[in-house]
Amino acid sequence: MMASWLETHAPRQFSQLAIPANIIENLQTAALQANPPHLILAGPSGVGKTAAWRLVARQILGPSWESTTHILQARDLAKRSGAMQTFEDFLRPEGKTSSDTLVGRASLDSFDANLTIAKEGDIAPAGIENRDLHSEGKPPVSRIIIIEDADHLGPKRQPYLRRMMETSSSTSRFIFTARSPSRIIDALRSRTQQIRIPSTDKKIIIDRLNEIVEEEDLTPVRGIIGDIAHVSNGNLRRSVFLLELLARKKSLHDRKLLQNLVASTTLVGIQNVLEEAIRGRVHLWQWEKQGGRNKRVLKGALGALDTLMNEHALEADDVVNHLHKLLTTGRLLLADEILQEILVALAKCDVNLQRSMHGRIQLEEFLHTVKEITASNSN
Numbered sequence: 001m002m003a004s005w006l007e008t009h010a011p012r013q014f015s016q017l018a019i020p021a022n023i024i025e026n027l028q029t030a031a032l033q034a035n036p037p038h039l040i041l042a043g044p045s046g047v048g049k050t051a052a053w054r055l056v057a058r059q060i061l062g063p064s065w066e067s068t069t070h071i072l073q074a075r076d077l078a079k080r081s082g083a084m085q086t087f088e089d090f091l092r093p094e095g096k097t098s099s100d101t102l103v104g105r106a107s108l109d110s111f112d113a114n115l116t117i118a119k120e121g122d123i124a125p126a127g128i129e130n131r132d133l134h135s136e137g138k139p140p141v142s143r144i145i146i147i148e149d150a151d152h153l154g155p156k157r158q159p160y161l162r163r164m165m166e167t168s169s170s171t172s173r174f175i176f177t178a179r180s181p182s183r184i185i186d187a188l189r190s191r192t193q194q195i196r197i198p199s200t201d202k203k204i205i206i207d208r209l210n211e212i213v214e215e216e217d218l219t220p221v222r223g224i225i226g227d228i229a230h231v232s233n234g235n236l237r238r239s240v241f242l243l244e245l246l247a248r249k250k251s252l253h254d255r256k257l258l259q260n261l262v263a264s265t266t267l268v269g270i271q272n273v274l275e276e277a278i279r280g281r282v283h284l285w286q287w288e289k290q291g292g293r294n295k296r297v298l299k300g301a302l303g304a305l306d307t308l309m310n311e312h313a314l315e316a317d318d319v320v321n322h323l324h325k326l327l328t329t330g331r332l333l334l335a336d337e338i339l340q341e342i343l344v345a346l347a348k349c350d351v352n353l354q355r356s357m358h359g360r361i362q363l364e365e366f367l368h369t370v371k372e373i374t375a376s377n378s379n
Contacts, residue, residue, distance in 0.1 A: 199234030316359025
């Protein structure tokens, strides 16, 4: 399978991050410390939070960083039953009653770090390995726990984390990412250094896309790179995704094709979400083989919604706008009575979004309402 440009063109050095220089300096300074802090990387979707923590982890842990970097996507916990058990299993691999925790485990990597040789071309993000800066003193940090979208942890799981951080080993660190850090409890925030990454400036996006264009030996029509930066609205990840999609479709020669692509791919995804709900398939779990292991995957309307929001970096209000456009343009063959009821439900969802910080929950309630509307009208 061909690797995504988001992977192949990911930054390898702190200096390559498409974020302001002062924030790069803060990240690098934190990662180079002998006793690095726990971190919260905050900012909108697609601005480079994941790229940033990957560089921080590589810098702190050295060339073998991936073997002792553990990742939990907190947003996924909101979509499954037994979420607390999943959370506890992640942090306590030997079971709830065991005193052994992921945080407290010492890694052999911390003892043989000096024996680990970086692969050719793998240079420390800061240009120098931490082991060459801090050769004496306390054991180095050897394990990093990443909690992505930590603002979705909820009120039960955050205090659990706080207690674990209080008793954590000196050789482990937490890095949290969040769009809304205010939803993380004070007890966690007070134990971390917060670094906020703003929406990516349009000029920075254009410069980064031009670098990729040169590396991929592309010849886009004049103006289309600026167009991609404009429709990405500060979301660097979305801009790279759109550039790659246009390049693979050989559509970089016509600026109108970008507009058509953005409109069509989003509407097709939105239509799939709504049609799944109309069929009554809002929550649908399936087993899929991923990496040689069976994994329970969310499908149906909610699975399609999550895929759409992640791939196109859509917020909940974007989804509502696209749903309204879909319902009012006649693309769906629905009876007038059903259509009107769904539009009323969408209007209520829109109102609730303005009062809630949990956009996905409001969209989930709307999809369940669509299921109920179509079921009641088919009886």
